[in-house]
Amino acid sequence: MGMRPGRCYRDKDGKAYTRVSQRRPRKSYIKGVPAIKTRDFENGDRKNKDDYEIELRLAVDQDVQIRHNSIEAARMNANKYLKDKLGEKNYFLKILVYPHHVLRENPLATGAGADRFQEGMTKAFGNPIGKAARMNKGQTFMLIRVPEGKLDIAKETLRRAKHKLPCSCSIKGIENYA
Numbered sequence: 001m002g003m004r005p006g007r008c009y010r011d012k013d014g015k016a017y018t019r020v021s022q023r024r025p026r027k028s029y030i031k032g033v034p035a036i037k038t039r040d041f042e043n044g045d046r047k048n049k050d051d052y053e054i055e056l057r058l059a060v061d062q063d064v065q066i067r068h069n070s071i072e073a074a075r076m077n078a079n080k081y082l083k084d085k086l087g088e089k090n091y092f093l094k095i096l097v098y099p100h101h102v103l104r105e106n107p108l109a110t111g112a113g114a115d116r117f118q119e120g121m122t123k124a125f126g127n128p129i130g131k132a133a134r135m136n137k138g139q140t141f142m143l144i145r146v147p148e149g150k151l152d153i154a155k156e157t158l159r160r161a162k163h164k165l166p167c168s169c170s171i172k173g174i175e176n177y178a
Contacts, residue, residue, distance in 0.1 A: 003069070003130070004105065007166075011065070027125075030102050036131050037072040041095045043079045049092040052145035057172040058158045059140050064167040065132040066141070068099040074164040078142065078157045085153045092145040099131035141169065 021027040042049075060066075075095050082091045104126030135141065142161060146154045155171060162169040 030104070030128055033102050033128050034130055036068040036099050038068055038075060038095065038099070040075075041098075043075070043093040044082065044091040045089040046092070049094075049145060052092060053148040054151055054154060055143065055145045055173055056151075056154045056158055057140045057144075058142040058162060058169050059138055059172050060135050060165070061168045061170055062137050063135070065101065065134050066097070066099075066165060066167070067103070068131045068133075070165055071095060071097065071099060071133060074142065074161040077164055078144070078161040081157050081160055082144070082146075082153070085157075086146065086150060090147060091150075092143075094143045096140050096143055097133040097135060099133040101132045101134050102128050103130045103132055105129045140172070141165070 075093070079093055082093060106121075106126040142158065144154050144157060151174075155174065158169075158171045162171075
């Protein structure tokens with residue numbers, strides 16, 4: 001079975017949902033948290049990251065949860081475009097969020113005879129299925145640094161990356177280079 005749609009986990013409603021059991025504290029812990037898909041949060045030239053003249057940021061425009069597979073898709077898209085246009089070591093790309101929030105699902109059985117073995121909302125804490133980064137409005141998601149004269153490539157990179165995210169985003173830092 002594939003992943004559930006992103007709309008199931010996109011909204012960030014207040015605080016993170018956690019279970020607190022006073023009588024059985026062991027029930028409060030999430031067991032078997034899945035690994036995140038994003039392994040590399042910095043790409044490009046890490047040694048000379050402060051030497052680039054142009055810096056652009058991608059910021060979210062609303063409170064949102066971004067799943068780890070969306071973060072990895074945006075990173076891969078941006079990194080590939082920058083690598084093709086500027087070369088292996090002529091840019092610096094950094095993802096500024098980390099997916100800490102554990103997403104859970106209480107799977108419901110369907111089909112013939114499902115009512116015989118399904119428990120409904122009894123023990124409905126759910127099994128971990130992924131992780132998400134919880135972001136506030138205006139928080140920076142991605143940072144790009146490029147050499148002088150490559151502003152158009154950086155803007156196009158962020159435009160392509162924001163199509164992989166489940167929310168509207170804006171590019172910050174353009175006003176400094178207009």
